[in-house]
Amino acid sequence: MRDLYETQRAMRNVRKAAMQRGVIAILDIGTSKIACLVLRFDGPGRAAQTDGVGALAGQSQFRVIGAATTRSRGVRFGEIDAMQETERAIRTAVQAAQKMAEVRVDHVIACFSGARPRSYGLDGAVDVETGIVTEADIGRVLASCETPDFGHDRDVLHAQPVNFALDHRSGMADPRGQGGQRLATDLHLMTVDATAIRNIFFCIKRCDLELAGLASSAYVAGVSSLVEDEQELGAACIDLGGGTTGISVFMKKHMIYSDAVRMGGEHVSSDISMGLQVPMQVAERIKTFYGGVVATGMDDREMIEIGGDTGDWERDRRTVSRAELIGIMRPRIEEILEEVRARLDAAGFEYLPSQQIVLTGGGSQIPGLDGLAAKILGQQVRLGRPLRVQGLPQAATGPAFSGAVGCALFAANPQDEWWDFDIPAETYPARSLKRAVKWFKDNW
Amino acid sequence: MRTMKEPRGYAATPRTRPVRDPAPSKWGYRWQRWMLTPGVRTGLRLGVPTLVIGLIGTAWFSNDANLAVVTDRYDQIKAAIQHRPEFMVTGLAITGADEELASQVAELVSVEFPVSSFDLELEAMRAKVAALDAVSDVYVRVGDAGALEIGITPRQPVALWRTAEGLRMLDDNGVFSGDVAGRAERRDLPLIAGDGAKEHMTEALALFRTAAPIATRVRGLVRIGNRRWDMVLDRGQRIQLPGEGAEAALARVIALEDTQDLLARDVILVDMRNENRPTVRLQQDAVAATRNAVTTGASN
Numbered sequence: 232m233r234d235l236y237e238t239q240r241a242m243r244n245v246r247k248a249a250m251q252r253g254v255i256a257i258l259d260i261g262t263s264k265i266a267c268l269v270l271r272f273d274g275p276g277r278a279a280q281t282d283g284v285g286a287l288a289g290q291s292q293f294r295v296i297g298a299a300t301t302r303s304r305g306v307r308f309g310e311i312d313a314m315q316e317t318e319r320a321i322r323t324a325v326q327a328a329q330k331m332a333e334v335r336v337d338h339v340i341a342c343f344s345g346a347r348p349r350s351y352g353l354d355g356a357v358d359v360e361t362g363i364v365t366e367a368d369i370g371r372v373l374a375s376c377e378t379p380d381f382g383h384d385r386d387v388l389h390a391q392p393v394n395f396a397l398d399h400r401s402g403m404a405d406p407r408g409q410g411g412q413r414l415a416t417d418l419h420l421m422t423v424d425a426t427a428i429r430n431i432f433f434c435i436k437r438c439d440l441e442l443a444g445l446a447s448s449a450y451v452a453g454v455s456s457l458v459e460d461e462q463e464l465g466a467a468c469i470d471l472g473g474g475t476t477g478i479s480v481f482m483k484k485h486m487i488y489s490d491a492v493r494m495g496g497e498h499v500s501s502d503i504s505m506g507l508q509v510p511m512q513v514a515e516r517i518k519t520f521y522g523g524v525v526a527t528g529m530d531d532r533e534m535i536e537i538g539g540d541t542g543d544w545e546r547d548r549r550t551v552s553r554a555e556l557i558g559i560m561r562p563r564i565e566e567i568l569e570e571v572r573a574r575l576d577a578a579g580f581e582y583l584p585s586q587q588i589v590l591t592g593g594g595s596q597i598p599g600l601d602g603l604a605a606k607i608l609g610q611q612v613r614l615g616r617p618l619r620v621q622g623l624p625q626a627a628t629g630p631a632f633s634g635a636v637g638c639a640l641f642a643a644n645p646q647d648e649w650w651d652f653d654i655p656a657e658t659y660p661a662r663s664l665k666r667a668v669k670w671f672k673d674n675w
Numbered sequence: 676m677r678t679m680k681e682p683r684g685y686a687a688t689p690r691t692r693p694v695r696d697p698a699p700s701k702w703g704y705r706w707q708r709w710m711l712t713p714g715v716r717t718g719l720r721l722g723v724p725t726l727v728i729g730l731i732g733t734a735w736f737s738n739d740a741n742l743a744v745v746t747d748r749y750d751q752i753k754a755a756i757q758h759r760p761e762f763m764v765t766g767l768a769i770t771g772a773d774e775e776l777a778s779q780v781a782e783l784v785s786v787e788f789p790v791s792s793f794d795l796e797l798e799a800m801r802a803k804v805a806a807l808d809a810v811s812d813v814y815v816r817v818g819d820a821g822a823l824e825i826g827i828t829p830r831q832p833v834a835l836w837r838t839a840e841g842l843r844m845l846d847d848n849g850v851f852s853g854d855v856a857g858r859a860e861r862r863d864l865p866l867i868a869g870d871g872a873k874e875h876m877t878e879a880l881a882l883f884r885t886a887a888p889i890a891t892r893v894r895g896l897v898r899i900g901n902r903r904w905d906m907v908l909d910r911g912q913r914i915q916l917p918g919e920g921a922e923a924a925l926a927r928v929i930a931l932e933d934t935q936d937l938l939a940r941d942v943i944l945v946d947m948r949n950e951n952r953p954t955v956r957l958q959q960d961a962v963a964a965t966r967n968a969v970t971t972g973a974s975n
Contacts, residue, residue, distance in 0.1 A: 301696055302696050319698035320698065322698055322699055322701070322704045323696060323697075323698045323699060325704075326699050326704055326707055326708075329707065329708065329711055330707070333711065334711060334713075335708050335711035335712050335713070438704070439704075439705065439708065520681055520682060521679060532677060533677065533679045534677065534678045534679060535678075535679050536678060536679075550678070553679065
């Protein structure tokens with residue numbers, strides 16, 4: 232716990248340094264693609280300052296100057312499976328983005344979707360020493376949260392205070408400066424497999440880059456594709472990725488729950504590949520061009536040439552009706568959505584005031600998905616695209632890039648994390664000295 | 676039954692192999708990153724052209740003939756500018772000096788007119804003129820209408836100093852201001868002599884002022900043993916003054932002269948060295964005459 236705190240603080244310092252230099256790269260390490268965006272920060276002073284919410288919800292202080300995508304290699308379920316291959320893929324993406332940006336980037340904020348995220352809700356409370364809440368009090372109350380035993384092979388990825396309560400008043404975003412006796416907080420802690428994080432560290436280090444931050448893909452996808460009132464009132468973002476489907480639940484502008492289903496678009500492709508006896512690439516192509524989830528009478532008559540790779544062009548010309556394709560895809564997508572439903576139920580999603588569900592990620596482009604999702608997940612379902620950010624190429628504005636864009640927003644406006652506050656110094660020596668003085672006073 | 680067409684713009688036959696998307700080699704990647712480093716980019720944009728131009732220039736100038744062409748051309752242009760009429764000096768104007776000194780200075784400066792003002796070394800000229808004994812201060816400048824102006828403040832001699840080499844003039848700081856052939860040339864200046872006389876000019880001048888009533892009789896002052904003064908008068912008379920309070924002692928002698936015509940008498944020496952015991956020495960003849968007078972009762 233302690234060294235993680237140090238690591239995250241070090242990353243935060245690197246991020247500050249990168250902001251100072253003005254150029255930072257965003258790396259979305261996914262199962263099917265690796266995307267790299269190069270951001271240029273103009274600094275807070277140079278963006279047009281307006282009262283309240285500025286242009287693009289205050290996100291106009293950075294600009295995307297380079298973007299590149301490459302086919303992902305060596306990543307499975309959002310986790311690095313083959314280091315060398317992944318390293319090469321990262322190099323490809325970073326090089327292309329650098330070339331477009333014509334600038335060298337040294338600092339990278341990475342997001343990834345896998346590594347079995349798990350959410351914990353923690354709470355802590357302390358007495359306010361001076362009667363006025365200070366930054367130190369917030370550090371203390373965060374430290375007072377009782378950390379659950381999540382196992383030695385897991386690391387904390389996010390630890391965000393989502394709520395503060397001062398005496399009987401709850402739902403405060405920023406209690407600093409307010410008077411009160413007892414300060415309580417709710418902390419959302421998200422842990423992932425430590426090995427996955429370590430692998431990402433190594434991979435990025437071997438590309439001569441420095442890691443300036445790590446984020447969960449589910450979280451940043453929610454940041455980019457949920458609109459403000461959805462984040463405020465409660466919504467779930469379902470990021471249908473290649474190898475995993477990330478779930479993040481937002482409430483009062485904070486992520487309060489996150490999970491991932493280890494199934495995604497690649498599983499649909501592999502179903503098609505197995506069902507139709509075609510190579511994976513062909514299956515992917517057929518899914519992209521003709522895929523769907525709702526079959527109609529028309530689809531029985533629509534024939535898709537799936538070809539054969541045997542070279543015998545005269546005889547090996549197989550075709551398949553679109554209804555058959557949908558018949559293969561639908562059960563898998565239903566399975567994924569059922570699984571998501573189960574996770575949301577486990578999280579108590581139905582108790583939120585608003586139960587908006589936003590589908591994003593590359594998988595959300597399947598035609599008719601919103602209808603199917605509405606049947607399984609509830610009526611309030613919409614398809615989400617990432618927020619428009621300045622300078623992003625048209626090719627990178629699709630829902631498949633909500634993770635990358637969200638990571639860029641995360642880089643620009645990072646959420647307060649537990650490690651952003653000074654740990655209340657295990658001022659053990661000072662405290663014991665104070666105790667000794669008190670003992671003397673009492674007894675002499 | 677109909678066959679679904681692929682969307683426009685895509686190849687009819689599905690590609691079964693992945694898109695070619697080769698990863699850069701590690702060194703290729705590093706090379707590209709290195710070339711994107713701002714310092715390297717600036718170096719290539721500015722440093723390399725500078726280096727190339729520098730190399731070409733060096734190679735060209737390393738040939739002596741080329742260098743000579745450039746330096747000759749430079750000298751020509753420089754001379755053409757320096758010899759423009761605006762920069763020419765045509766005459767010498769010496770102010771503040773008498774004729775003798777002026778001719779001496781003109782000889783010393785020895786400039787062939789007309790000359791470009793760039794070729795005149797005014798500082799050296801000034802140093803040369805200032806080194807003359809008779810010159811106290813001097814300015815040298817190129818003034819209006821192309822005249823070389825030399826303004827001289829001459830030294831004012833206040834005394835003559837007799838040395839083994841001859842007579843010299845001193846100003847009030849004890850600095851030489853020129854030679855004199857004979858005493859007759861500067862009768863107006865008082866004469867001093869002896870070792871260390873030069874260093875005590877102020878005292879000597881004060882003594883001469885005190886001796887103003889008998890100025891016609893004063894021959895000069897002699898410094899004795901670099902310690903005290905002797906005032907020498909005509910008729911071989913001499914006033915020995917003490918090292919300390921010489922002026923007061925002399926004033927006493929002058930007072931005696933005023934009241935009792937001391938120096939008009941047959942006195943050869945007035946010894947004021949001991950202020951408590953001023954002594955007067957008579958001439959040999961006077962002593963004898965006095966004795967005779969006493970013996971014959973001629974006095975009274």
